[in-house]
Amino acid sequence: MLRFLLCILAMTLSFSPSFSQExxxxxxxxxxxxxxxxxxxxxxxxxxLDQAIALNCVGSEFDVWMTLDGKLVxxxxxxxxxxxxETSTLKQLRKKKLPNGEKIPTVKEYLKxxxxxxxxxxxxxxxxxxxxxxxxxxxxxxxxxxxxxxxxEKWVDYITFSYDAGLKVIEIDPTANVAYLTxxxxxxxxxxxxxxxxxYNIKVLKDKPHWIKEAQELGLTVNAWTVNNVEDMKWLLxxxxxxxxxDEPEKLFELVKSK
Numbered sequence: 081m082l083r084f085l086l087c088i089l090a091m092t093l094s095f096s097p098s099f100s101q102e103x104x105x106x107x108x109x110x111x112x113x114x115x116x117x118x119x120x121x122x123x124x125x126x127x128x129l130d131q132a133i134a135l136n137c138v139g140s141e142f143d144v145w146m147t148l149d150g151k152l153v154x155x156x157x158x159x160x161x162x163x164x165x166e167t168s169t170l171k172q173l174r175k176k177k178l179p180n181g182e183k184i185p186t187v188k189e190y191l192k193x194x195x196x197x198x199x200x201x202x203x204x205x206x207x208x209x210x211x212x213x214x215x216x217x218x219x220x221x222x223x224x225x226x227x228x229x230x231x232x233e234k235w236v237d238y239i240t241f242s243y244d245a246g247l248k249v250i251e252i253d254p255t256a257n258v259a260y261l262t263x264x265x266x267x268x269x270x271x272x273x274x275x276x277x278x279x280y281n282i283k284v285l286k287d288k289p290h291w292i293k294e295a296q297e298l299g300l301t302v303n304a305w306t307v308n309n310v311e312d313m314k315w316l317l318x319x320x321x322x323x324x325x326x327d328e329p330e331k332l333f334e335l336v337k338s339k
Contacts, residue, residue: 101234103198108317109332110139110203110325112306113156117327122178124154126185126193133200137329139237140194141203144187146219147173152187152226158210160184166210187223191232202235205261206249208242220245224252239279250274259303267295277301279325282312292319310335 114121114128115135121128124142132140143156151170158165161176174183187204194202206223209215220240227236237257240246243265246258250273257276263284270278277300278291285292285304295302303323304316313335316324326332 104201105136105138105199107136107138107333107336108321108323109135109137109329109336110141110303110323111135111137111329112141112325112327114140114142115329118330122180122182124156124185125178125180125182126190127180127182129190129194132329133194133197135329135333137200138323139201139203141205141239141325142190143205143207144219144223145207146209146215146222150222152219152222154185154187154190158207166215187226188230191227191230191235195230195232195235198235201237202232203237203239206238206240206242206245208240208245213242213244216240216242216245217248220248221252224249224256228253237276246275247273257301259301261305267291267298267300270295271298271300275300277303277322279303279305279323281305282307282316285316285319285321289319292321296320296322307332 111132113123115131116123116128119131121131129140142154144152145155145165146152147165147170148167149169153165155165160173163173177183204223206220209219227233238249239259239261241261246260249256249258259277259279260270260275261279263280278295282304292302301322303325304321305325307313307324307326308328313324313332324332
């Protein structure tokens with residue numbers, strides 16, 4: 081009887097619909113550090129991720145650091161509530177709490193929570209280490225290893241200000257989507273080095289608007305950060321960029337709907 085039930089279960093799983101990228105939302109709205117601003121939620125918290133998911137954002141960006149004991153945690157600044165992340169252990173960091181009662185999320189916890197849905201992608205930003213390029217590359221390698229361990233590849237795109245970290249991700253997983261943030265690399269260079277696209281400050285794109293078309297003609301994606309001004313949003317929409325990263329996803333959604 082047990083063998084029969086196991087066979088039925090295997091058959092059921094084999095006929096289940098396959099996971100595909102088309103299951104994610106197709107809009108251009110990426111919530112910066114989650115959707116936190118409107119409801120005064122802590123940035124980079126599980127609560128702000130949930131709000132981005134509830135809004136149907138195509139992506140929710142989060143920032144990753146590595147602790148002294150090699151654990152990956154989610155926080156924007158190098159310090160968490162005045163505790164320096166890179167020289168503190170996870171246990172030490174967990175002694176403090178965010179204003180909503182959450183502890184600093186580990187990347188594993190964040191990914192596990194985000195993988196409960198298939199609408200919003202998880203945009204993992206690898207923060208450059210203050211200790212230099214080698215630690216940045218170590219963080220990149222550990223990020224990819226964790227994503228693979230959790231089978232989260234379809235959910236996760238990577239972004240970084242560290243070109244070395246971006247190249248490390250591409251080296252380990254050539255199929256990963258990696259976008260560069262700093263702004264000095266041309267679309268041609270990014271394409272040659274295997275990047276998925278760029279995610280540049282809007283000031284860079286206004287200074288070099290031709291890079292938008294150049295990138296897209298090369299098959300790269302174009303994203304801009306951090307865009308909270310309506311006029312800037314309108315300009316980017318006119319330029320037909322692929323994504324816009326904002327602290328105010330609700331405002332951007334309203335603008336997109338009004339077009």
